[in-house]
Amino acid sequence: MTQATDSFEEIESAVVRFAGDSGDGMQTIGERFTDSSAFAGNDIATLPDFPAEIRAPAGTLAGVSGYQLQFGSRSILTPGDEPDALVAMNPAALKSNISDLPEGGMLVVNVDSFKKMNLKKAGYESNPLEDEEFRKKYQLIELDLTTLTKEALSESPLKPSDKARCKNFFALGFMCYVYGRPLDPTLKFFDQKWGKRLPEVAEANSTALKAGHNLGDTMETARNRYQLAKAVVQPGVYRKISGNEALVYGLVAGAQSANRELLYSGYPITPASPVLEGLSALKKFGIKTVQAEDEIAAMGVAIGASFAGDLSVVATSGPGMCLKSEFIGLASITELPVIICNVQRGGPSTGLPTKTEQSDLLQSLFSRHGDCPLPVIAAHSPSDCFECSIEACRIALTYCTPVIYLSDLYVANGAEPWLVPNAADIPSIDAKFADPSEEYISYKRNPNTLARTQAIPGQPGLEHRIGGLEKSEDGGVNYDPENHEQMTHLRADKVERIADSLPPTQLHGEQQGDLLVIGWGGTYGAITSATQAMQAEGFSISSLHLRHLNPLPKDLGDIIKRFKKVIVPELNLGQLSLILRAKYLVDAIPLTKVQGKPFKVSELRDSFHKELS
Amino acid sequence: MSTTNTEEGSLTKKDFVTENDVRWCPGCGDYAILNAVQRTLPELGVPKEKFVVVSGIGCSSRFPYYMNTYGFHTIHGRAPTVATGVKSANPDLSVWMVTGDGDGLSIGGNHLMHLLRRNLDINVLLFNNRIYGLTKGQYSPTSEVGKKTKSTPVGSLDYPINPLLFALGSEATFIARTSDTDQKHMVETFKAAQAHKGTSFIEIFQNCVIFNNNAFDTVTGREVRSEQALMLEEGKPLRFGENKGIRLNGFDPEIVELQDGDDESDLLVHHSKTNNPAYASILAQMAYPAFPTPFGILRQIEGRETYEDALHSQIKASQSKGEGNLQELLTGQNSWVVE
Structure with a gap:
């Protein structure tokens, strides 16, 4: 004041x-x-x-x-x-x-x-x-x-x-x-x-x-x-936007920029239902929405639509993710693009259905049986849901893979002003189907991305079968031990290749120092506010916020090495810190909270102070 | 199913055979069904590239690998959902779904119910062998009570589900039964299913030669079938055997023996297009040993809109007032300008 x-x-x-x-x-x-x-x-x-x-x-x-x-x-x-x-x-x-x-x-x-x-x-x-x-x-x-x-x-x-x-x-x-x-x-x-x-x-x-x-x-x-006074912001047209609204718009924009029809299938669940409702109101964009009989069916419908050539999307929350797991494995082995949105809430089970939490990260990374890594990205604010859902479209279609998009109740229901983007500036996504004039080998890969090319039903001469059984490059069922090992590696390597397409990681603050705060998802605002405040007080502290949780950015390991300490605030019992410890052998300090509420800036500052004193 | 006839006569059975070795047990009823489907498809006037075969898990669900069409071998019980996605995305495709009694009525019963009530224009072939084959011989939801299997050494406990009644209760618009022992009847039934606009549900009696051999011999066996199989013919009285027929006594069917010169007029006459489900329900419940077992089309209801048509016509109606503009959507109705 x-x-x-x-x-x-x-x-x-x-x-x-x-x-x-x-x-x-x-x-x-x-x-x-x-x-x-x-x-x-x-x-x-x-x-x-x-x-x-x-x-x-x-x-x-x-x-x-x-x-x-x-x-x-x-x-x-x-x-x-x-x-x-x-x-x-x-x-x-x-x-x-x-x-x-x-x-x-x-x-x-x-x-x-x-x-x-x-x-x-x-x-x-x-x-x-x-x-x-x-x-x-x-x-x-x-x-x-x-x-x-x-x-x-x-x-x-x-x-x-x-x-x-x-x-x-x-x-x-x-x-x-x-x-x-x-x-x-x-x-x-x-x-x-x-x-x-x-x-x-x-x-x-x-x-x-x-x-x-x-x-x-x-x-x-x-x-x-x-x-x-008015906030000093970049000139332009603004509107208020919530996370779930931004997700809906991002999906529409992503489908348009890839020139694909969009099919969404969902089963009502808090806090993801607004995505089903939002897209159902956009029929004039040619969007098909199916309210399925359950979470499993919603995933099956999306996989079927993807096989038929649509950009298909599901959105759910934790319990729905559990139910979709087997189908997500099928989408992985058949290498079909599907965007799977998880608007996280407090768990396990029905848990805290109307409160926020970030406790589904490990589920997103590992909940399939078999070795089944998948791309996982997370939105950090309501308007970031727009960028993130377009990124999900890009990854799904460029790499022919299911993608898990994470937001949480806090991000999805929260709102903020948004500088409305120019639709014409949204980059196009290059995702072609197989050409009927060429010989089609269903699991032949693009040497750069390792993605296969989809051939969609209705194209003469490209008839082929896909399914949950292990297969060789030509799509034929193949149980050979060496083939299974090779295909498992190929699917994993393909996901890892996505890291080649990521921009350098942005740090808030100096490139090296005493304390690095690593966050992901809806904690962005609190972490950034706390870090900025402490920087103003003269502390050697920087923060970075991960959008890509799998694969992690290639420069992350080097950044971590430049700081004396790393702290990872999360609304769970320490899921990202577990990953960082495993992957980078760093003594990442978990800072956890599971009360169904976001971090307070003061809580974070207190913890950061403790690490720096 | 009905799809525009674009390449009539140019396809043969050979076009639908894949190079893959068919790996069902020797003597399995699935071979006969595969043969019948491969004979049917070239005669439907549908270009080959428009066929999509979707299956779940089980012996029957290996079917797509043996059909030289687009195909998708999905996961256990969930084929109806994937088939729904394919057909919703592209209604122009001719979608055939293959399932079994375990896949379709146990783990996947929920999805099958919803596929049927939604009435997507999909042909569902349910291979009923009353046993779990691929897991090596446990009882299934269509096994008779007391079935002794490896998982039920002193007999199964639960009452079986009747696939036709299940379909009827799920508001299926086309319900039929055929048998792996009757090539001609299978082909006729599949063609009728294709001609029907809406979900066509076909139960196929299928023999599992290893774990439930001769399960249907009491009905379809060469010596007994004229007495035990009731072949349904549209507009004709229900007759079987030398001189037997079915008439109604109150709500109950009863068998009558016709003597020379007897009038057929009090026999039930087969009308599959009757809206009231009571008649189809009576047929569906007729079973060995009390009654002959009906084969053919029990019920076909015309004029109910398919899900995919409704889905796409809502979109068209909305777009007829002007297609969506992305910039307008992003800007919304309550924006403000910062200079």
Whole structure:
């Protein structure tokens, strides 16, 4: 926070968390606040956090849904360690979130919901809002949100219960006032969502939003009003994008740049379902989507479509990956391009289905029987999902291989501003089918990439059989010991060849030093923020973030040797560190967390400090 | 299946024979089925390059290696999913799926059910030998109760599934049965399957000479078949043997013996295109020893849209309003400009 100007306080960034019952619409207002912040020209990072149950009993701790975002005029890489302001719609939301709010933080509560029954459901023996010590600890703003909303909507034709449901937008209006967010993007959202179908709902929500905003104006909360400059960014057209959206767009772009038809098959699973839904809405791009009967079938459909010449894609999460394993082995031995996306969540088994984790790395690398290495890549931020999915298309088609694309719930559901790329600048992917005028040998390899060439059904003269049995170069079934060894090596070597096509690894910081932080996936923001902060403090620390987890970049071994210590933060029990230790014989230090939550920047800094002291 | 007739008459059985040695046991019923398929395909008017044979795992599933077409030997039980992918990607292909009683009804029962209800225009050949052959002789989901095998030394416990009833319950639009002992009938049945637009399900009684030899002799054996096989003919009364027929008593079929001059009019008449599944269900449940076993097309329902047609017509309808523009998609409707 810097100097105050008039009634505004100029700040560089802020973290706001909305928390309420899962039926209270917290994700909705979180997203609206994000859109407004993006529209206001701030950089943003978000963390939606919702329970596994769609509607746990109202008012209970199990049903609390939250949405945190950080926005600012500087570069924002994480949703923030702790909120500057917390909006709690009921006692349960207060109870499960208050420990994260630092002393002096802004606390907005809906006092209408602080009734005996709700307090009891949340496990409060007395009303915390009546505790003087508690009241002094925070900048408490008590709003009768339900009453105020109903009053504002006295003219609305909606039923009283429906009027009360608009209270989330009242709260949003208030917070938009406090942080100087524009209302226009939200008003436009109402119009797009309900304008034609339910105009009275659009009207009521607009009224509630504006009433909340006006209340801020009349409440003499000017001391709490903040102002943020626009973030300084590269000029261009921007939009807000989530990781799963970026994945969908990247697949469409990848298929176009390879001139292939796209077939997606999937089975609904959290947090990957938005990929199935997103692609299903894009029929005008000629995209075929199949909702299969189970995870196994989704993989089989993709393999069949790939054999027939489509660029085929599946997306799932951990349990689905387990089920697909046998089929992934088939795609490996038949050497068919398929993109297998795993949006990771907490495991094993059903685990933490709505919380983030990075614990499927070893599964991605090793879960097939037999020697079956496959390319594995991981996206590090919502917008990076776009780049990564195009990279997955490139590898799959150039090397005629299944590719595993990893993201995680945090990356997939999180959102950030994105400099919209120029579609014409997306590089084309050269992936030709076999030429019917030439003799076809189904497993003859390109000498550079070791990829075979696909011949697709319908081409006269190229009839051939493929399958799960080991075969020789001509595609014939072959059980000879030497042949199996040779083919196993060839398949592995082909995957290893991908490393030849990778750019040099980028380091954040000096090329050598005391501590190297190696990360992958969704920890990028926290690692980069922590590293930058420590560099500013004068520490000899650098970080690098791996997109390619198999094959690893060829220069990684040399980079590692230039640092005294290597630390590997991961949201698992140390999976990448195990690989780095095995591959480079380096004493990589695992820094692990498995709480279903991303790293806090402060946690990483503390650990890095320890290694450097 | 129906595919445009483009190269009628130019293909022969030889075109569909591969150089690979066929490695089924001598005397296996699979040879006869392979022969019948290789005789059928040249007569369908479909260019050779449009055939795709997809299989799962098991003795029957080695089939693609012996067909000189595009072929895919996949994994156990999952052939329906791969076949669905092939046909969805390119509806112009003529897709033939080969499976067995274990592959199709045990490990792959789920996928087979969904293939049938989706009604993709695929021909499914289910080789039923009522045993696991490739794993050397364990009982299968179509084995009779009490089957003594290596895994069930004092007899199997579970009640068998009836493949035809399974298909009927899965909303199959074409259900037929044939036998490896009858070349002519197999070829006729395969041709009818090809002519049907939608998933065609064909159960083939197939003899496993090693682990379940003569399993169907009580029905298809030379001496008994005229008495035990009920050959279904469209529009004709259900007759078998010298002078026997089937009529309905309430919901139950019963065998009647016709004397000279008796009227056939109270016999059931075969109408495979009846929408109500009750009739096909009655046929499917007729079995040895109480009844003769029906062969032929039990049911064929026309006019139900295939999955791949529906899939592609949704895309066409959407594209008729204008094809997608990638730049517009990437930019979205809520972008802003930073100068």
